[in-house]
Amino acid sequence: MTIIPLKDRKSRIDDISKMILPEMAPEQLRLLGVSVKDIAEGNLHDAFANNAAGIEVIKLIHHRSNAIKHNQNDLYAIRSRPEALSQLNLVINNCDIFMKLGQKLLSELPPNTPMSESIYELIDKLVTTSVQIGYSAGSNDTCALLDRYTNSGHKATISTPKNAGDAKAKISLQVGVLVADMAKYVYQHKDLKSAPKTLLAEAIQTRLLSFTMQGNNKNIPALQQYANRCPAYSSINNWIKPVAKPKNSNKLPKPSLDKVINELTVAFKDQAIKRTLSQ
Numbered sequence: 413m414t415i416i417p418l419k420d421r422k423s424r425i426d427d428i429s430k431m432i433l434p435e436m437a438p439e440q441l442r443l444l445g446v447s448v449k450d451i452a453e454g455n456l457h458d459a460f461a462n463n464a465a466g467i468e469v470i471k472l473i474h475h476r477s478n479a480i481k482h483n484q485n486d487l488y489a490i491r492s493r494p495e496a497l498s499q500l501n502l503v504i505n506n507c508d509i510f511m512k513l514g515q516k517l518l519s520e521l522p523p524n525t526p527m528s529e530s531i532y533e534l535i536d537k538l539v540t541t542s543v544q545i546g547y548s549a550g551s552n553d554t555c556a557l558l559d560r561y562t563n564s565g566h567k568a569t570i571s572t573p574k575n576a577g578d579a580k581a582k583i584s585l586q587v588g589v590l591v592a593d594m595a596k597y598v599y600q601h602k603d604l605k606s607a608p609k610t611l612l613a614e615a616i617q618t619r620l621l622s623f624t625m626q627g628n629n630k631n632i633p634a635l636q637q638y639a640n641r642c643p644a645y646s647s648i649n650n651w652i653k654p655v656a657k658p659k660n661s662n663k664l665p666k667p668s669l670d671k672v673i674n675e676l677t678v679a680f681k682d683q684a685i686k687r688t689l690s691q
Contacts, residue, residue: 425451430485432476432503433547435585452476460585461592461654464532466539467514473543474507544585586634587643588651590680590688591616595652597679598672605657606664607672613649615672617642622677623685634689 425444428434429451434441441447448455454475459468477500497505517535522528594616598604607615624630624641635641643651 421445426485429483430480432473432480432500436547453479455654456585457588457592457651458654460540460589461595461651463596463656464536465589465592466536466541466543469540469543470507470510473503474511477503477507586689590685591643591648591651592655593688594619594676594680595655598676599655599657599661601675604667604672604675606661606666608666609649609652609657611666611669611672613645613652615669615676616648616652617645618669618673619676619680620685623682626682629682629686632686632689 421444424440425446428437428440428444428446431437431452433456434448434452435456454472456469456472459465459472462468481500481504521531595612598607598612598615620642621640624635629635630641632641638644
């Protein structure tokens with residue numbers, strides 16, 4: 413078990429409180445004995461589970477960035493100038509620009525009709541993917557500059573390897589996003605939208621278990637952290653909690669477990685699941 417000296421622990425908690433997405437460092441949180449809610453507002457998994465995940469993630473980043481600035485945790489704020497803003501100020505400014513451009517784009521799109529829903533969905537997926545690309549690119553470049561020093565003796569004595577932490581964070585997001593997508597699909601399906609969440613969680617777990625039993629799917633890195641290479645029912649249930657059920661759906665006949673499983677199997681084929689978990 414790694415033991416971190418008290419003085420160093422306080423310093424590292426202060427460091428991680430400057431992160432916009434501390435969820436990306438789960439091993440560090442565990443080592444320090446803190447949770448995301450101890451140092452940041454909002455929930456990244458809830459944002460990804462939202463029907464407009466991309467927009468919600470941007471809103472969360474914007475909110476947390478302003479909170480960090482308000483708490484005077486802006487890295488290199490003293491060096492920030494109008495012509496060379498700090499990274500945090502750049503994030504805040506770009507979030508503001510994004511929101512303005514988003515409003516302009518929405519005004520140019522056709523009215524909100526069933527035909528336009530696919531357009532909105534595609535745009536949101538583009539936003540979500542862009543956020544993931546940007547964050548991963550920034551993480552990669554930071555590692556390129558700092559990893560030589562991270563791998564020094566200091567890391568060996570009091571740190572968990574940074575790369576392992578980054579990989580585990582990405583894995584958790586991949587699986588969580590897949591589960592949320594499955595839940596959204598069910599609640600947008602006219603014959604399935606009345607499914608209770610307990611039944612839905614069981615159906616998703618059954619589909620994932622079936623997937624892991626095919627070929628070498630159980631060897632996919634994203635599944636290695638789970639017993640039986642499938643997330644626990646309780647984890648799936650937590651991931652789908654933020655996914656809203658359609659209003660008045662409880663008045664409709666409830667689908668059977670087999671029907672939900674069959675529909676998920678058709679909609680989320682093995683190859684599609686593999687692509688999502690390998691991103």
